[in-house]
Amino acid sequence: MPVRSDRVYVLGRDDADGDGDEPTPPAGSGPADSCPPHTARIGSFLARDGSAGAPLGVDLDRPHAGVVFGKRGTGKSYTLGVLAEEIADARGVAPIVVDPMGVFGGLTAAGGRVVEPAVRPASIPPSAWPELLGLDPASGPGSLVWRVVADAVEDGRGDAVDDPADEPSSPSLATLREAVAAADAPAATRRAAANHLRLASSWGVFDADSPPVSSLAADGNPAVLDLAGVPDAASAAVVRAVARGLYDARVAGDRSRLPWLLVDEAHAFFDGVADPALRTLLTRGRAPGVSLVCATQRPAALPSVAVSQSDLLVSHRLTAERDVNRLAEAEATYLGGDLSSRLPEGVGEALVVDDATETAHTVRVRERRTPHEGESPRASRSFDAT
Numbered sequence: 184m185p186v187r188s189d190r191v192y193v194l195g196r197d198d199a200d201g202d203g204d205e206p207t208p209p210a211g212s213g214p215a216d217s218c219p220p221h222t223a224r225i226g227s228f229l230a231r232d233g234s235a236g237a238p239l240g241v242d243l244d245r246p247h248a249g250v251v252f253g254k255r256g257t258g259k260s261y262t263l264g265v266l267a268e269e270i271a272d273a274r275g276v277a278p279i280v281v282d283p284m285g286v287f288g289g290l291t292a293a294g295g296r297v298v299e300p301a302v303r304p305a306s307i308p309p310s311a312w313p314e315l316l317g318l319d320p321a322s323g324p325g326s327l328v329w330r331v332v333a334d335a336v337e338d339g340r341g342d343a344v345d346d347p348a349d350e351p352s353s354p355s356l357a358t359l360r361e362a363v364a365a366a367d368a369p370a371a372t373r374r375a376a377a378n379h380l381r382l383a384s385s386w387g388v389f390d391a392d393s394p395p396v397s398s399l400a401a402d403g404n405p406a407v408l409d410l411a412g413v414p415d416a417a418s419a420a421v422v423r424a425v426a427r428g429l430y431d432a433r434v435a436g437d438r439s440r441l442p443w444l445l446v447d448e449a450h451a452f453f454d455g456v457a458d459p460a461l462r463t464l465l466t467r468g469r470a471p472g473v474s475l476v477c478a479t480q481r482p483a484a485l486p487s488v489a490v491s492q493s494d495l496l497v498s499h500r501l502t503a504e505r506d507v508n509r510l511a512e513a514e515a516t517y518l519g520g521d522l523s524s525r526l527p528e529g530v531g532e533a534l535v536v537d538d539a540t541e542t543a544h545t546v547r548v549r550e551r552r553t554p555h556e557g558e559s560p561r562a563s564r565s566f567d568a569t
């Protein structure tokens with residue numbers, strides 16, 4: 184078969200080398216002279232001698248689900264940042280980055296915006312509020328919170344603003360606390376419910392007047408949701424609201440650009456209130472055009488569905504057997520053999536699995552164009568290092 188080292192090989196596209204023929208396996212090296220439209224050019228294939236081979240792209244024309252795996256320091260966040268840069272440059276798509284460690288601020292150099300996470304209380308369904316507040320839904324305070332949120336959201340339904348892209352109005356946490364105080368329930372139950380709602384106010388992520396989720400990155404420039412220092416439960420609430428909000432906005436036709444939700448440290452969000460919304464994107468997100476890419480250093484902590492639904496798999500080095508086993512769940516026969524020995528050693532190097540063409544290749548992710556802020560601190564570079 185001829186070697187087409189001049190072509191960008193596109194992951195996630197049936198016609199992977201974009202020439203209208205059967206896909207050609209990448210090999211060898213050589214300059215790239217063509218990049219099909221709607222392609223994220225994320226790196227190049229790694230030749231056996233360690234040199235850069237044919238350029239590698241990821242399809243941005245259609246929605247996808249993907250995972251980026253790798254143990255600490257192997258380049259996951261960096262790879263997610265490269266993908267965000269490429270999505271920012273492409274037409275018709277928009278990257279929204281969930282940034283739990285505060286390392287994606289450099290995307291402002293690509294026109295991005297670091298967004299203070301703020302979501303409307305009504306974006307969390309009433310049934311999820313007890314769990315969000317750490318209350319048993321069957322307990323007095325848990326069921327009171329559930330009922331109060333349900334009533335307040337129902338009351339606000341009629342207030343939907345004229346703008347069709349807007350979301351229905353939301354009660355504030357103060358309104359919810361007032362409703363709890365006025366509820367027909369024992370004083371101890373009301374007190375416990377109010378205390379939990381007060382705690383949620385202290386997280387600082389709930390704002391009844393926050394802009395609708397559908398407006399995030401609506402212009403195509405990256406939106407970075409900076410969750411560094413935000414409590415886990417609050418971060419989960421933000422991810423749920425954003426994931427579900429993007430899905431609903433596309434279903435309702437309120438967003439023209441196809442959103443790509445890029446979630447770093449994704450394992451943390453499959454264990455709480457964000458889980459159902461992320462699963463919705465994995466299983467049903469592609470129909471309305473929402474892509475989800477989950478990056479994690481702990482693949483074993485992701486549900487199986489994250490791998491089984493992903494048509495783009497990028498794995499940097501993994502060593503723990505349970506993590507390699509999760510990757511093996513891709514059930515790709517072409518992955519066979521000793522998977523851990525196929526994972527490349529070098530930082531920024533990865534094995535990519537392409538479901539569309541049923542192939543797996545070793546690649547090197549390109550360098551970032553914007554600053555990456557995930558550098559580990561080095562004693563030798565500190566001010567007092569003398």
Ligand SMILES: Nc1ncnc2c1ncn2[C@@H]1O[C@H](COP(=O)(O)OP(=O)(O)OP(=O)(O)O)[C@@H](O)[C@H]1O
Nearest residue numbers: 255256257258259260261480531548549550557558
């Ligand atoms: N493709 C690449 N090209 C050049 N340097 C890279 C590449 N990928 C990663 N690096 C370097 O490796 C460092 C670690 O990468 P990164 O922060 O993405 O690690 P990580 O796998 O996300 O680790 P952690 O789990 O600790 O966040 C980066 O700061 C960067 O210096």
